[in-house]
Amino acid sequence: MTGPQRTPGVLGVDVGGTKVALRAEAAGRPAYERSFRWPPGADLAGDLAALAAEVNRLRDVWGPVGAVGVAMPATTDPAGTVTTWPGRPGWAGLDLAGALRRLFPDAATAVADDGDLAALAEARRAGADDVVYLGVGTGIGGGVVLAGRSVPGRSSAEIGHMVVALDGERCDCGRRGCLQSIASGPATLRRAGAGRGAEVSFEDLRAALDERRTWAVAAVDASCRALAAAVVSLGELLDPALAIVGGGFAAGLPDFVPLVAERAHAAGRPGRPAPPVRAAALGASSSLHGALELARDLAGLPVPVRPVPTP
Numbered sequence: 001m002t003g004p005q006r007t008p009g010v011l012g013v014d015v016g017g018t019k020v021a022l023r024a025e026a027a028g029r030p031a032y033e034r035s036f037r038w039p040p041g042a043d044l045a046g047d048l049a050a051l052a053a054e055v056n057r058l059r060d061v062w063g064p065v066g067a068v069g070v071a072m073p074a075t076t077d078p079a080g081t082v083t084t085w086p087g088r089p090g091w092a093g094l095d096l097a098g099a100l101r102r103l104f105p106d107a108a109t110a111v112a113d114d115g116d117l118a119a120l121a122e123a124r125r126a127g128a129d130d131v132v133y134l135g136v137g138t139g140i141g142g143g144v145v146l147a148g149r150s151v152p153g154r155s156s157a158e159i160g161h162m163v164v165a166l167d168g169e170r171c172d173c174g175r176r177g178c179l180q181s182i183a184s185g186p187a188t189l190r191r192a193g194a195g196r197g198a199e200v201s202f203e204d205l206r207a208a209l210d211e212r213r214t215w216a217v218a219a220v221d222a223s224c225r226a227l228a229a230a231v232v233s234l235g236e237l238l239d240p241a242l243a244i245v246g247g248g249f250a251a252g253l254p255d256f257v258p259l260v261a262e263r264a265h266a267a268g269r270p271g272r273p274a275p276p277v278r279a280a281a282l283g284a285s286s287s288l289h290g291a292l293e294l295a296r297d298l299a300g301l302p303v304p305v306r307p308v309p310t311p
Contacts, residue, residue, distance in 0.1 A: 008026070008065055008066030009026030009063065009065050010024065010292060010301065011065040011068045011069070011292075012290070016087070017038075017073065019036060021288045022034050022058060024062055026063070036050065036054055038050060044088075044091055047091070066106075066107050066108070067107055068100065068107050068108070069111075069117070069293065069297075069298065070100065070109065070110070070112070071288065072096070072113065073085065074088075074096075076096060080095065080096050080100075080111060081095050096111060097111070110295075112156075112294055114135075114141055114290070115135055115142045115287070116143040116144075116150045116290070117150075117290025117293065118143055118246060118280075118282075118290045119133035119145050119244075120290050121282060121287075121293050122244045122280055123148070128145075129146070129148045130238070130240045130241045131242050131244060132159070132275070133246065133280070134227060134230065136227070136249045137250075138249075139160050140160030140178075140247075141287070142158070142159025143157050144240075159179065159234070161178045161180060162230055163175070164178075164182065164226050165226070168181060179227070182223060183223040184223075185247075188205070188220060189202065191218075192204075192215055192216055192219035195218055196213075202249070205219070209253065209255065220253065220259070221259065223256075224256065224259040224260045224263050228264040228266075229267070231275065231277060232267045234275075235272070235275045239275075242278060243274075243276065243278070244277075244278055245257045245260055245279060245280065246286045247286075250279070251284050257277065265277075
């Protein structure tokens with residue numbers, strides 16, 4: 001005798017260069033959330049096998065899903081083929097759309113840029129229709145939401161590759177002066193290490209900031225100034241109601257986002273102040289929740305009603 005039929009849920013998958021997070025939700029059931037690290041070696045077959053094992057575990061433990069949204073840092077073409085992904089180069093050429101159909105033959109699936117989805121999730125959580133999002137981690141992700149929709153529609157908003165210093169540091173894209181080359185987590189740690197005269201870990205940086213060590217304060221201030229410049233420029237171009245700064249690196253340094261807000265506010269001009277800057281409400285999980293929003297949209301489910309924070 002079989003048990004009661006479970007209503008298919010929605011699943012968000014946040015695919016990163018080192019780990020993957022999954023979250024499934026359905027009315028009347030506790031949410032399922034789990035993350036795993038990719039197997040060593042950056043082998044495509046091994047990665048896909050690990051992902052398939054996690055999907056099977058989800059079905060066994062939690063139940064079926066009817067719609068799946070996937071947040072990806074890789075560049076994909078309109079057909080769903082991965083064109084470039086420096087974090088896991090073996091994925092180049094993968095028919096990602098086809099791989100997802102094989103993993104989820106009974107579900108609707110869609111893939112979008114992780115920064116765009118993070119922006120969408122944060123905008124909905126904030127109850128704001130016009131938002132720019134900057135995610136500070138291993139790189140700089142980002143997204144733009146205008147009138148409640150991600151823009152531009154044809155491609156992702158590459159905020160991390162906005163040029164903020166033409167003669168600046170070389171970015172991993174090959175160009176100089178990208179925001180990512182100055183304000184990402186690794187760039188900040190490299191600058192801190194140069195100031196200290198020794199390699200600096202994230203824990204070293206956080207402890208040194210607590211002690212107000214000059215080399216740590218200067219390294220972080222340079223990153224926050226670059227991010228503030230990006231916020232001000234995006235404000236001039238798009239006039240968003242809100243700029244949100246998230247990502248694991250930013251979330252791990254308590255004074256990081258307030259410093260970006262302070263620098264951006266100071267750089268405003270009469271008649272065109274910089275947009276207010278807030279920390280991401282979803283912390284380092286913005287992309288994961290954005291993938292869930294994508295799945296919810298695929299399933300035709302309403303956006304959950306959430307409290308709107310006061311300014």
